[in-house]
Each structure stands twice: as structure tokens, then as C-alpha cells.
Amino acid sequence: ANYQSDLVSQKQLTIGLEGTYKPYSYRQDGKLTGFEVKLGQALAKKLGLKAKFVPTKWDSLVAGVGADKYDLVLNNITQTPERKKNYRFSTPYIYSRYALISPKKAKLTKVQAIKGKTLAEGTGTNNAQVAKKYGAKISASGEFANSLALVRQGRADGTINSLEAYYAYAKSNKKVSDLNVTDLSKQVKPVKVSALLKKDNRQLQKAVDQALKQLAKDGTLSKLSKQYFGADITKAPK
Amino acid sequence: MWSIIEKSLPQLLLAAVQYTIPLAVISFTLGLLLALITAIIRLKQTRGAFKILRAFFSFYVWLFRSTPLLVQLFIVYFGLPYLKIKGLFPDGIKLDPFLAGVLTFSLNTGAYASETIRAAILAVPTGQWEAAAALGFTNKQTLQRIIIPQALKISIPPLANSFIGLVKDTSLAASITIIEMFEVSQQIAAENYQPLLMYSLVALIYAVICSGLSWLQGQLEAKFHLTTTGGES
Amino acid sequence: MWSIIEKSLPQLLLAAVQYTIPLAVISFTLGLLLALITAIIRLKQTRGAFKILRAFFSFYVWLFRSTPLLVQLFIVYFGLPYLKIKGLFPDGIKLDPFLAGVLTFSLNTGAYASETIRAAILAVPTGQWEAAAALGFTNKQTLQRIIIPQALKISIPPLANSFIGLVKDTSLAASITIIEMFEVSQQIAAENYQPLLMYSLVALIYAVICSGLSWLQGQLEAKFHLTTTGGES
Amino acid sequence: MKLKHVNKSFGSNQVLTDINLEIPAGQVTVLVGPSGSGKSTILRSLNLLEQPESGHYEFDEHLQIDFSQPLSKKDLLYLRQNTGMVFQDYNLFSHLNILDNITAAPRHVLKQSKAAAEATAKKLLAKVNLADKAQSLPDQLSGGQAQRVAIARALAMNPKFILLDEPTSALDPELEAEVLKVLLQLAKEKQSLVIVTHNLAFAQAVADKIIFVEAGQILYDGPGTAFFSEENQHPRIKRFISSMTFTNLL
Amino acid sequence: MKLKHVNKSFGSNQVLTDINLEIPAGQVTVLVGPSGSGKSTILRSLNLLEQPESGHYEFDEHLQIDFSQPLSKKDLLYLRQNTGMVFQDYNLFSHLNILDNITAAPRHVLKQSKAAAEATAKKLLAKVNLADKAQSLPDQLSGGQAQRVAIARALAMNPKFILLDEPTSALDPELEAEVLKVLLQLAKEKQSLVIVTHNLAFAQAVADKIIFVEAGQILYDGPGTAFFSEENQHPRIKRFISSMTFTNLL
Numbered sequence A: 001a002n003y004q005s006d007l008v009s010q011k012q013l014t015i016g017l018e019g020t021y022k023p024y025s026y027r028q029d030g031k032l033t034g035f036e037v038k039l040g041q042a043l044a045k046k047l048g049l050k051a052k053f054v055p056t057k058w059d060s061l062v063a064g065v066g067a068d069k070y071d072l073v074l075n076n077i078t079q080t081p082e083r084k085k086n087y088r089f090s091t092p093y094i095y096s097r098y099a100l101i102s103p104k105k106a107k108l109t110k111v112q113a114i115k116g117k118t119l120a121e122g123t124g125t126n127n128a129q130v131a132k133k134y135g136a137k138i139s140a141s142g143e144f145a146n147s148l149a150l151v152r153q154g155r156a157d158g159t160i161n162s163l164e165a166y167y168a169y170a171k172s173n174k175k176v177s178d179l180n181v182t183d184l185s186k187q188v189k190p191v192k193v194s195a196l197l198k199k200d201n202r203q204l205q206k207a208v209d210q211a212l213k214q215l216a217k218d219g220t221l222s223k224l225s226k227q228y229f230g231a232d233i234t235k236a237p238k
Numbered sequence B, C: 001m002w003s004i005i006e007k008s009l010p011q012l013l014l015a016a017v018q019y020t021i022p023l024a025v026i027s028f029t030l031g032l033l034l035a036l037i038t039a040i041i042r043l044k045q046t047r048g049a050f051k052i053l054r055a056f057f058s059f060y061v062w063l064f065r066s067t068p069l070l071v072q073l074f075i076v077y078f079g080l081p082y083l084k085i086k087g088l089f090p091d092g093i094k095l096d097p098f099l100a101g102v103l104t105f106s107l108n109t110g111a112y113a114s115e116t117i118r119a120a121i122l123a124v125p126t127g128q129w130e131a132a133a134a135l136g137f138t139n140k141q142t143l144q145r146i147i148i149p150q151a152l153k154i155s156i157p158p159l160a161n162s163f164i165g166l167v168k169d170t171s172l173a174a175s176i177t178i179i180e181m182f183e184v185s186q187q188i189a190a191e192n193y194q195p196l197l198m199y200s201l202v203a204l205i206y207a208v209i210c211s212g213l214s215w216l217q218g219q220l221e222a223k224f225h226l227t228t229t230g231g232e233s
Numbered sequence D, E: 001m002k003l004k005h006v007n008k009s010f011g012s013n014q015v016l017t018d019i020n021l022e023i024p025a026g027q028v029t030v031l032v033g034p035s036g037s038g039k040s041t042i043l044r045s046l047n048l049l050e051q052p053e054s055g056h057y058e059f060d061e062h063l064q065i066d067f068s069q070p071l072s073k074k075d076l077l078y079l080r081q082n083t084g085m086v087f088q089d090y091n092l093f094s095h096l097n098i099l100d101n102i103t104a105a106p107r108h109v110l111k112q113s114k115a116a117a118e119a120t121a122k123k124l125l126a127k128v129n130l131a132d133k134a135q136s137l138p139d140q141l142s143g144g145q146a147q148r149v150a151i152a153r154a155l156a157m158n159p160k161f162i163l164l165d166e167p168t169s170a171l172d173p174e175l176e177a178e179v180l181k182v183l184l185q186l187a188k189e190k191q192s193l194v195i196v197t198h199n200l201a202f203a204q205a206v207a208d209k210i211i212f213v214e215a216g217q218i219l220y221d222g223p224g225t226a227f228f229s230e231e232n233q234h235p236r237i238k239r240f241i242s243s244m245t246f247t248n249l250l
């Protein structure tokens, strides 16, 4: 297969991700794990490559793929028109639901209500774009854990992020009764999450799409989804 | 390219005026004050309870000089809210990002500048102390009227360097959600996918600001007749 | 709490040994070499083509001293791959993160240290040049046998400070995907949601390393009979 | 001023041993002796810049000090106000202009008004031939000028005694002469002076009384004339004088 | 050594004006004159540490220099090898021990072997009475010792002339005597010396020839004895000598 020539380093699938974003990618006892880590390993295996992960701060994650720091990014990245102009996307592997998380007292349940409020979001994320679209002010916070900390400490009015990430957070923090979480899937359409690739890497994209198809077929994708998200979100919502 | 620069430059400059410069100026002013107090307390010959105060200030200087600024910022902004002290801070210490930034930068500058001022006070020749003592000045009068004015003059070049350093260090404030200049450049890069251009642009702005400050420093030193070490080669 | 510390400490120390310390040591060594060359070139009286070389090195020092290290790291790691030069780098300059880190830290250290060494060379009393000249030494011999050895001795304290500063600055390497100590602490904190504890722990490790280095610096200075300015108060 | 049985050590190094001396008012007393013998230490003890471990110091009818006791602030201030000190390297306050150098202590220690202090300062500057330098900064002066300002600064406190530690050692002979001229003038006006100097020609010219110090002890204490006369001389002193005048080299 | 019609300015400040002088070999020539008159500039011109704008310098039969022409490296090296220089503040190489200070130039400039250079150095150290200091560092020496090492360092190059710029001005009289003793010894051995000094007693004792400089011009050039004699004196010189010996103060 001639996608080999697209690779940053030979015989290796180099994958960029945050590594601090539970349950997508995070460390457990020092070892990288999470849905997208397992997915990356499975992808690599299908392609007959070794998976190599490069944890990168969100701020520079997308810039890194253009700079050939890794072959693709698996980091709950959503397809958007602007990104499509500059990058290449694989077929989607999950459909991520937005959640609006805010302190209980604030009673923020409608996405329209965030107008003029300050939301903690990572620079250039989809979450930030949604928040901006509905008129919120952005407080640039790199990591999800930090964003939630800011909300709970009352230093941000709320945050929009993926519902799955919130569930993972709620699981490891016994007490989340101070938080109010609204599933925004009714208000903002769930978004396609795909691997992000460099514009020129058409061959690699084809190969990745092929591999994803096989992973969906053999049930690996749904299995991983259930394991890390507690639900199968790999199918397009009706 | 030019259109991108034209579009982003105003945003970057606004961020500089709103955050980068105020952060640097306010923190430096507070830091200098703290540094002066710290330097004097640490230089005092002491007895009894005062020793504890001195040890405290020595600890403070040690702590802030031997840990990275970035870690300090994280501790103050993300860490302190978890520090729950019954009675005093039952809910932890939660600071607004700008305040957290000013606090950290001031403490950091204070620690380094106190060493600068301390060295400057020690660099004032012993003869100045003796001359003042021989004229009947008390220690306090000597410090205030003779030593500190001379020490501050000696400190001008290193302190000016510290200020320029602080301007550059404000780029770390992005990590505690302050949207200073570098953060803005990253946000723009996340939109237009031109990181090299955006980072270079922001580097250029820093370079212009810092060179301007260096020039001012030169003027200041010339005014106070401070000459840098000279020689022949 | 203790169990968390017990679990995370080995990871942090491993990161220190794998990245923090090698980054600092390698970059400092290369930076020092670069600094020495830069200092000598910039001090040389020049004619003709050599002037361009000197201007180039002056520009380099200016650039790296007047922009933030964080921005430099971003430009080298994320920016340079976009710099496509036909013939030379048709695909941009793509560096491995560690290499990019070493390159940036070396260039940064080189710029600052060259100023230290330059000042030290100028601080060698003119009389040493004259004495050597009067004995028939050429300029080059004088520089090599008389001036540089003395200048390096003068430079020890500020260079040691630079090295300690560099150790702390490696905490910025996390931003270019190097999993150094502070990044590891953030990752652990993202898992156990104990940021205050993790950041404090990492701060402590830095403090221990830096204090150790300060102590070594003291020994070194004592060995070379360097005394810091003294006085009375 | 009298010192009685004064001892002073730095660490284990005994620098002054059982020093007894009297310094008469209205006269010029010159301390001479080889380098490291303890001249400066004696002078600095008279001004309490050094505190000996034991012995007594009878300054005047108002002030007697037992060196083995801690010093009171009041005594220290009284002593400092009544003794002026002139150092080898001038020690002018480098951030103040000449006028402020002279008025600083009268204003802040004696609490004189600014106007009064400046009037006195100007008179003193005229006296040391530097009336035109009032607004200069110390580093704009030559060494000889700086030392004359230092003398004016000491005089401004109107002290009973002025102590001078090698006031001209840092100066070229011609600048030295400027300063010595001023000191001779003061001597004529019966200002009490205590001078440490290596300049034997000057000592011979000006000293009412000479004290010769060697290794922390006093080997001679008497009139200047007798010190330099050929007869009746201690062999060590003879050797010292001849080494100072190079007569033994040839 | 001869200087002919030499002029030298620093910026707009003409420091030497039409200087003509001859320095005989095997004799002691002493340069005296008030501060700032140009003595050091003359001495430094002889060693080309300063280059005058115009005039001629006839060093010996091999080397004649026209100051208005650029200097060749070869001439410079020849001159430097044949003149030694001793500075007021010694300028010993502070990072080298005494032995290395003395052997550095013989080894690296004259390319002597280490053993040969060290053998010579040890003889010279013995000559200046410092045989036991070979391994010391410069800052472990007293000023007098340091200056004697500086003299030994100059001698190690075996120069035709040794130039000394106020070699004892930084020293106490007793340390000064140590150095002067060495210089007298060299004079006796007919080493050619050119000495700038403010010490007229020493000048009188040692000078074969005296050159008096004032404001960049030579006012006297002749035997030492005539310079100090009461008759036949230039009034300016008279004034200078008396100011140096304080005879006019009293």
C-alpha cells in the first residue's frame, strides 16, 4: 500500500492526542489509555503498523498535524467546514453529544442562556466555537479537568464539552452534586468525530477509513465505546 | 499573508495593551515593593522573634527562586482552590485569573529582585556606612539616607533586565486562562491555520516592546551615570 | 495522600531523569559552546566581510533575548515545519520534539550566556591586555591564554545561575509534547484530580534539584576563590 | 582624650596590647609606625568604629567609657558628635552633591535648619578653597578636592577632635600638598587633630606630639622634635625613619 | 632609544608636543613631572602601547619607526621583545601562579622549552628575593612582592630596556623600599631602566639622567645631579621640587 510514504516515521502510526482527556485519552498509573488510545492501537494493528502516541497540549494539537508531528489526531475532533478546508478527515468513528455543565445554583439548562456568560473552553475547540456561537465569553482553559475545576470553583459560569467526558469525570469524583449537566443533543446536533489528517495524505486517509470500516464490522468499535462511554455512540443518531 | 497580518495585528496589540503590559507593570511595581522589604529584613542583624520573620522571608525567596514560574502559576491558580483551611479559607483560595497572575508574578519578581537589591546594598562600599556612623547617623538613618539611594542606583540595570524578563514571562499567563498576546495568537492560528506566521508576528511584537524597553534602560542608565564595564580588545 | 505520592513520585522522578535533566545538561553544554563563539566574534574588531558575520550573531543574540522562550519553542517545533524553502527544505524543517527542545534551549542559553561571557571578557582589567601585549603576546594569544581563562572564572557564578534557570525552564518543554516532569504531574492530576498535591510535589522536586545545584555552585565558587560582594550592615 | 590599658583582638589576632595614651586638645598628634602595627585600629577605637574588649576611654568630663561594658546609644552619639573622621579614600556620599555631603549630618543628626547648615557649609567650603564646587558630585572632583571636602564635612559637625587616617595616601604629591596645606591651616587655628600618616616629612613639620606604634604597642610617645632628633633614639625607630627616607638603600 | 619630534593627542587633547629625547643604554633614566603632564604617555609610546600620530622612533640599529606610517607586526614584536614594562598596579596574570607568570612569555613568545624557561624564572625569583613564592598565586602576595614578580617577569624576556611606570606608587613606604632595593641592584648591574616616579628622594638617589615633563613638553633633560642642585634651576622645577618635599608649606 502506498500510504506508507505518507507516514511521519516508517512502520509506525504516529498519533497525536491530549493524554489528559478522560475517557478519550488519559493516564492510568502512568500508562496511556482511553477510548482513542485503544482505537489507535486497533487501527495500527489493522494497518500492520506500530502505534505511537504523542501527547500534546490542546492549543497546539491541530497545528502539529500540519507540521508533520504525527500522522493523525484522535482527540474527539469534530468535522467543521474550516477544518475541512485545511485538513482531511476520516469517516466518523463516534457521534459526540455536547453537554452544558454548570453549577447547580446557576440553573443553566438552555444553550441560549449562555449568552454573555463566561465558559471555560480550550482554545480553538468545537466546544469553544459552539459557546461563541451562542454568545458566551471564553475563558481559555487547556484541559477538561481544569475547565471543570474552574466551574466548580465558581470562576467560570459553565463549560460545554462532550457528555462522555463528563461521565468519566463524574465516575472518578464521588461528589458532583454541585453540578448541573444538560445533555444538549436536543438543542445542538451531535457532531461527527473523526481522525484528523494532513491535507496531502489521501492514501493514508483511505487506508484509515478502510480500517475503521473493518473495526466497525467486527464489533471492536462498539465494544470500546461501551467500555469507555458506557454506551454505543458509534452509530449516527437518527 | 498581508491580509492575515492586517486582521490579526489589532487583536494582538489589544491583548498586549489589555493584559501583557498591565500584568507586567502592576506585578513589577508590587514585586519591587516586596523586594525592598524582603531585602531589608533579610539584611538586618537580628535577635529573638525577628529571626522567625527573617527565616520566613528567606524561605519565601528560596521557594520562588528554586521552582519554575509555570509551576507557580499552576499552583496559585489551579492548586490553591483545593487548599481548604478551616476558619480562614473554608472553600479554598479562589482567585480571578488576572489576580492570580499578578500575585504570582509579583511574588516571583519580588523574590528575584530582593536578591538584586540585597546584593546592591552589600555592594555599597563599607566606607559609606563608616562615614555615616562617624558623623553620628543611626543605622536606620544610614540605611535610609545613604545606603538605599545608592543601592537603588546600583540596582537599576539588573532591575530593568528583570522587568524585560517579566514582560516576556507574561506569555506563560495563557496557561491560567489569561488571554494575553501569545494566547490570542494561538487562537487566531487555530482559526486560520497559519501558526508560523502568527507565532512570528507575536515574537516580533515582543521583540519590539523589549527593544524599546532596552533603549529606555540605556537612557535611564545614562541619566544616572551608570556605565557598563568597559575594556579593550 | 501518602499513597498518591508514593505512586506518583517514581513516575515524576523517571521523567526528571529521562527528560528534564538531559534536556538541561545537553542544551547547556551546546549553548555554552555557542555562547563562547558568539562572544568572541562579537568582540572582535572587524573589517569587511567579517562585519556581516558579526551582525548576524548580534541579530541572533537580540532575537533570542527579546522574545519569550515559550514563543521560541512554538516557532521551532510547530512553526518551522511550515517554513518551506525550495532546494533547502522543500518539506519544511521537521524536528523531533526532543531535538526541537534541545535546539531551542541551546540557542536561548547561547544568546544569554554569550552576553555573560562578553561582559566577563570586558571585565578582565585592561591591564591584563597591556601586560600581555608588552610581553610580546599577539592579540589571539592574549585572548586564549590570558583573557578567556580569567573571563570564564568571572563567568562561573552567572553561568551557574543560567543553568539553574534552564532546569526550571525545561518545564516549558511540555508545550512541545515532551513529557517532562511537570507534564507528567499534569497528566497524573488529570487522572486523580489532585492538582494541588501533584503540582506541589513537582515544585518540591524542582526545589530540591535547584538547591542541590546552588550548593554545587557554592562549592565551585569556593574552589575558584570567587567571593560574592561583601559588606557590613 | 585618654585611652587606658586598652586591648583589642580580631579573632585570635591580638592587635592592640595594653595601650595607654593621651591626646591633648588644641594640638596635632601624629600616629606613625609600620604597616599593620595598629595605627588605624587605635584611631578607629577613638571614634568607636571598633570596640576594644577591655580598657577605659576617658573622652572628657562628661563621657567615660569602660570598654568591657556594652555601649549606650547616648554615649555613642555624644562621642560621634564630638569627633570627626576623615578616611584615606574620602568616603564622600556618592549620590549627594558636595553641599549635601556637608550638610547631611548637621541637618539630620544635629537637626539644624537647612538654611543654617548650608550657610556653615559654604563657609567651610571657602575655607578649603572649594567654594565653587558646592553643586558638583563627588566623582567630578580630583582626589585632593574630595579629601578637602571630607575635611569640611567633618568640620561641619564642629567636633572637639578630628581623626584622620592616612588622609593623603591615595593622592599624588601635588594633590597631597593641597590637603596638607588645609591641615596646616587647621593646626594653626588650634583645632585638635589626630593624624595617621606615612609621610614623615609632613609629620615632622606639623606634629606637636608623635606616637610611634609597633606590633600593637606604643614604642614612643612624646614631642615631635625629640622623635626625629639624632640622639636618644630607639634603634627600631631609627631603622623606621631611615627606611622611610631611603637613606639605608644606598 | 631616541624619540624625535613626537606628537600625540587623545581626541582634541594634545598630550605630547614635539618631544625629543634620547635614552642611553646601561643607565637609569628617570621621568618626573606633575600629574597629567604626559610621563606615562611617553613611556607607553616607547613600548608602543600608545602610538603617536607623528614623529620618529629610533630604537636601535635594526629598528626605526616612522609613527605616521602603519606599524608592521614584525617591528612590533621585535620592539616588545626588547622592552619590558612594569606597571603601577603590577598586572600580574591573576589566574597563573608566580612561576607561570614569569615563564608564560618566554615559552609562548620566545618559544623556549618549559624546562629552560623555568630554570631562568627560578634564578630571577631568587634575585628578587622571592624564591619561595614560585607556586603562590598573585593575590596571595603583598604589593611589594607582586611588583618584584612583575620586575622578574619583565627580566625573563631579557629585554634591552625595562620601562617602569610609577612602580611603587601603590605601595606603603616599607614595601616601596623592598622594590626600590631591587631596582638599585639592577641599576648597579647596568640594566637599562626608564622609570617614571613621584619619589624624588629615590630619583635623586638612582638617576643617571632626569627628564622633567610638563604639559606635554620637556623642560629639563640632563644629569640627575644638576637637576637637584640649587643653582641653575628653572623656576617651575624649583617649585615642583619644593612642593614635593613640603618645604613651601611651612
Ligand SMILES: Nc1ncnc2c1ncn2[C@@H]1O[C@H](COP(=O)(O)OP(=O)(O)OP(=O)(O)O)[C@@H](O)[C@H]1O
Pocket: D010, D013, D015, D033, D034, D035, D036, D037, D038, D039, D040, D041, D042, E172
Ligand atoms: N576588620 C579586621 N578584621 C581582622 N583583622 C583586622 C581588621 N582590621 C585590622 N586587622 C588587623 O589588625 C592589625 C592592625 O591593623 P591596622 O589597620 O590597625 O594597621 P595600621 O597600622 O593602620 O596599618 P596600615 O599602615 O597598613 O594602615 C593588622 O594585622 C590587620 O591585619
Ligand SMILES: Nc1ncnc2c1ncn2[C@@H]1O[C@H](COP(=O)(O)OP(=O)(O)OP(=O)(O)O)[C@@H](O)[C@H]1O
Pocket: D172, E010, E013, E015, E033, E034, E035, E036, E037, E038, E039, E040, E041, E042
Ligand atoms: N587613554 C587616554 N584617553 C584620553 N586621554 C588620555 C588617555 N591617557 C592619558 N590621557 C590624558 O593625557 C594626559 C597625559 O596623561 P599621562 O597619563 O601621560 O600623564 P602622567 O604624567 O603619567 O600623569 P600621572 O602622574 O597622573 O600618571 C592627561 O591629560 C590625560 O588625561
Ligand SMILES: [Mg+2]
Pocket: D039, D040, D041, D165
Ligand atoms: Mg591603617
Ligand SMILES: [Mg+2]
Pocket: E039, E040, E041, E165
Ligand atoms: Mg602616569
